[in-house]
Amino acid sequence: MNKQLIPCLYLHSEKAVTGFGQRNLFGDGNVETLAKFYGDNGADELLVFDFSSADAEHDRAIGKIRDICQASEIPVIAAGNIKRMEDVKKLIYAGCAKVVLNFSKENNIKLLEEVSRRFGKERMMISISDLREFTENQDLIETYADTVLALDTVENEIAEISQISIVLHTDENRSENVLELLGEPAVSGLCGAYVSSLENDLHTFKETCEEAGIPVNTYKSNIAWSDFKLNSDGMVPVIVQDYRTDEVLMLAYMNELAFNTTLKLGKMTYWSRSRNELWTKGLTSGHVQYVKSLTIDCDNDTILAKVEQVGAACHTGNRTCFFKPLMKKEYDDINPLHVFQNVYDVITDRKEHPKEGSYTNYLFDKGIDKILKKVGEECTEIVIAAKNPDKEEIKYEISDFLYHMMVLMVEKGVSWEEITKELVKR
Known part of the structure; x- marks a missing residue:
């Protein structure tokens, strides 16, 4: 099983910090940006810890966790300030993959x-700061929880008596010590100061x-470069698509x-034929392309890359390089997502x-x-139809319903995304 690397965010009243250098991100509105950055x-x-106190602060923290879940493309785990069923429900509905019970x-x-x-059970994680907390409740934890978050170095003692998955939270900042902890058979994941401080170096640390x-989870190709069919320059063309819209x-x-640099960094990297040099997209402009998938065609001579594009793909500032129309025959776009978004x-x-x-406007x-x-x-x-x-009637009624549902979505500020x-989560 691959070991997980889990950065932490800490919500304190009106502030949110990474826990490393106590960087204030809440007031700057960058919590969601950082959450997405870690995933990319x-x-x-x-792992997000809610250290708010009063109920009003707690509600704001849950709102901020919801924003983090929407921005993040990796699972979000919520911990702290959980007192009742309603707290768990709000966090699950906010988009959290797991909640941590202390x-x-x-x-x-x-x-x-x-x-x-x-x-x-798969959504339940238990935080343990003392071995006794585990031993006195072992049957309960193993029956109703998926993972233990060990807040002290008790992972080996737990592993001696249980097969439950253990994530270790540590404030250790020395890489050699962190490697030793992560290498322990009992540890399935690591979170805390060192992982949160890595930022740009998570891929390097995984190496x-x-x-x-x-x-650990890294990008690996299923086909060796030696099996690709190269052009006369020893290269393969790469077609790049937005992973959301195609x-x-x-x-x-x-x-x-x-190719190897792309796998190493998780960012699209090419060979510039005009400059005769390696070129990681966005290194100077900030218009990075984060890799979502790489697919080779039937002849092994062309790569299709699906990416998350930050900013513009084209050097002209256009979103895409393909913006000059040559000819077009009128047609109806019946791609369901395009149609729904266009009506919306x-x-x-x-x-x-x-x-x-x-x-x-009458409805609004x-x-x-x-x-x-x-x-x-x-x-x-719809029920009557x-x-x-005759399915024609139900098609008409479903279409009517979808339109009115989208009016409701717009009224309540809910997007198709x-x-x-x-x-997808379901």
Whole structure:
């Protein structure tokens, strides 16, 4: 099993810090940016501690955790200030993959079975600061939790009596000591000061782990470079697509060094034929391309890269290099996601720029009760249509429902991206 590297964020009242250098990120609005940065740069999961006190602060912290979950493409684990079922529910609904119950608190021990049965054992992590907290509750933990977060160096003692997965939280800052801890058979993951401080060097640290024989998640190719069919310059062309929209962004070339550097850094790296040098996209401009997948074609001579594009792909400042139309035959775009987003955008525009006589503006003017009434009516129409053997009627009614549902989404500020992210999690 590959070992996990898990940076930490700590929410303190109106501030959020990484725990390393106590960097204030909350006031600057950069918490989400940092969470996303960790995911793009080699972190496997993200652990967020809520150290807020009063209920109002706790609600704001949960809101901030929701923002972090939306920005992060790696699983988010929430810890701290969990007192009741409602706290767990809010964190799970906010998008957290797991929640941490602190077993130094009696109410958390009593809470585990209930929340595990409701939300699933795989979502439960137990924090242990003393071996006694584990031994006195071992059967309960093993039955209803998935992982132990060891806040003190008790991982080996737990491993002697249990097979449960253990993530070790440590303030250790020396790389050789951290490697030794991560290399322990009992440890399935590591979080704390050292991992949080690595930032740009997570990929490099993973290389060090592999050299030490510690299995970690890295980018590896299923096909050796020697099996690629190269062009006369010893390179392969790379077609680059946005991983969310499939928009074609650019075409570039890789030699073996560029290919291996891409795998090492997790950022698209090419060989510049004009400058005759290695070129990591965005190194100077900031328009980085984070690798999501690399696929080779049937002849092994062209790579398709799906990336997360930061900023513009083209040197002209355009999002894509392919922006000069040559010819176009009119056609209907029936890509479902494109259609949904286009209708959503039209509805949004109606809300922002009302148009006289618009039915959409009529719904917005009447308010949420009218919108909800229409959504309910359309649901009923679907039920009635479904009893009809002719599928044309149900297609019409579902389309009507989807339109009114999108009016509701716009009214409540819910985007298709948020919906699709939630569906993916399920």
